[in-house]
Amino acid sequence: MMLHNALDRYHDRPSSIHDLDPRVKVVVTLLGIFSVLLLPDGAWGAYFLVWCAVLAVALVARLGVGLVLRRSLVALPFALVAITLVFTLPGRTLFTLQLGAWEISASDAGLVRFSSVLVRSWLSVQMAILLVATTRIPDLLHALRHLHVPALLVTILAFMVRYLAVLLDEVTRLLRARQARSAASAQGKAGGSLLWRARVAGNMTGQLFLRSLERSDRIYNAMVARGFRGQYVTINPHRMRRRDWMALGLAFAALTMIQWLGRTLS
Amino acid sequence: MPIVHEPVARCVDGWGRPAPDTLALEVEDLHFAYPDGHVALRGVSLQVHCGEKVALVGPNGAGKSTLLLHLNGLLNGGQGSVRVMGMPVTTPNLPFIRARVGLVFQNPDDQLFSPTVYEDVAFGPLHMGLPEEEVRRRVVQALTQVGMAHYADRLSYHLSMGEKKRVAIATVLSMHPDILVLDEPSAGLDPRARRGLINLLRTLPITMLASTHDMLMVRELFPRMVIMDEGRIVADGPTAELLEQTELLEAHGLERL
């Protein structure tokens, strides 16, 4: 049950953002990320405007600023990959570090590039968070279908998210059962050899695989029992209203303006 | 306890004409062996009349589930025959048969495979090729029948076990079946959810065949009882009488009440 909460990225609130057509939200999110990533390095003013826009949407959607900020930190560890930029890009030397035999120096150009990569990434993550926090998964799938993502792929995704919770529950039970039986004796070292541990993990994986396979057979039976004959049909009730078009236009205008500002100011 | 009114089951033949005397189910000398060689059915014959509510009991491995899967044509190929509302269960007839026999599986997680409750209840009627308006009407109707009308937009995995069971029943009621076939309907339910389910099944105006281990429910809900063991039917009669035969019950691993 606890897992279900972790799975739920959607926050049910009565808000005009939640109410928008999911297509609009998907398109605006993608355009937004695209636009942020197109901003030049060091366009701090434009970055700030984007952040303000993100916060504004979070407030209108009644999500609260805290939620978006907290979740947006997930991708930051990847920053480690880019930190080398600070020391490898040529530019004015800011400071020098002594690392054993080497001396490495940080450049101002490197620092600007590194921080820009980080900020753009952080803003993009927040947009993606807003999308899933205000759009139910089934609506998201409908939007993908409307946006001409192939039907087979969307159907697989639909089955996947439906059974993700079920299988994560199953895997949690397996892990718990392993944990319950992993005792260490007072003298011996716990856990057995590497191969043995790998084998236990592999057995669990194999077990989960077979259970999943059997489950998919039962699901197939349940589908056939209700008339499934190879073609998956759903009701897809979304219709673009005037306010959806208006929201789309507004977002597009805002993104264009920020892009223009970012390019002229820097 | 409120007085529950017993509705009359709809009885029509395979072509939709009223036929009060039609056999809802007619199974004749059915045999079946799984591909791995395990023999599950050894000559089962069973008749269920329109409007009857029949319980199918017996130990695990007796062949109950195998028999239920035959009623919908999900399993076939053995010796013997099955007729539903007078219509033989054969490959060309399957699309019709599947609309007439509403099969509710034991684990509702297998049955509720769509992201939302609404889409799941709509699956059957949609795949019968009904127009969207009719589908919408039937979804609302079926969900109302099982008392889940307010759950249409919920995600299936958010539901409790009892709610899942109810929705699973709605997913076949929306196909307007003539016979409801249930595999272990009360398994895994807590007492309150079980009570709710029994009350629901009592009010549904439909012919019913349910496999179960829940003898209390059998006594309460099903006037007729069929005992299976080792792929055969070993007893068939009024529930009240069979429940008196202690030796018979014990011989087939059933609890005496």
Next chain:
Amino acid sequence: MNIALLTRLWEEVVVPRMHIPDGFLSMPVALIFWVITVALLLLAIRKTQQQLGERQIPLMGVMAAFIFAAQMINFPIAGGTSGHLLGGVLAAVMLGPWAGMLVMACVIIVQGLLFQDGGLLVMGANIFNMGLVTAALGSLYHGLAARQSKGVRLVVAGVLAWLSVVAGALFTALQLGFSGTSPFAIVVPAMLGVHMLIGIGEGLITMAALAFVMQVRPDLVAAEAVRTGGGRGWVIVGLVIALFVAVLSPIASADPDGLERVAIDMGFEEVAMTPPYELFPDYVIPFLGETPLSTILAGVIGALVVALVAFAVGRLLRQRAAAA
């Protein structure tokens, strides 16, 4: 600075998942990989719809959920590192290449879209690295080993699984390098070095999971035809190990002339003479020193050549077995 600590940090924080977030790839790199990925996925959809029955729709959905869930199963390797599954090879072995690709793509789409594990604009690259490359390597199993004895099949699957993680990491590193996010000389050896270690977990779990399924449900992973002689099977194992070494050696050695080395490694004598574990202690060195890009590219080319040769031999063997 403590290199061991840095490596450890890298392993635990960055590497366990190669999911690139938005912003870390340049626009051209991100878009190019979207184009490649979309093209491959469309092909996979077409192939899947041709080859597989309607039963496959729920099967692939549940299998995608399975891979996602199986990625949570881990086991401690050593020193705080834990082994876990990416799953591309397992998916391709169990479901075939095209369905395996679709399943892996769905796993990565859900991780990015719902959990922000990997970005949206870079999703093409993420799907390519962790889904398509891994599943493609996994599908070599069917050409190489499907008819061989159980031991051969397991070893081939395990080595391919290891290779898939390393190949995925290589592509990730190259994309980061081409995007100008991190210099090739640092990111390529670092990513590869760490993933050679991480890949061991992938290889072991894949082997063990396959062994379990072979034991419990042999019908699912039955050898596809008459078993050929064990000797021939082990030739294939030799080839796959050559592939393994070909990727490993140019990176693990500080030797600059990689092409020559790869050429030598492709021979069997060299494989027999060079126990893989000797190559490991050196793998950190490029992390510190200079590793020319040419070495890495040589390694890639070498690996591709070996893969092609191995694939051709596999096909040849299969045809001969079919004729016999």
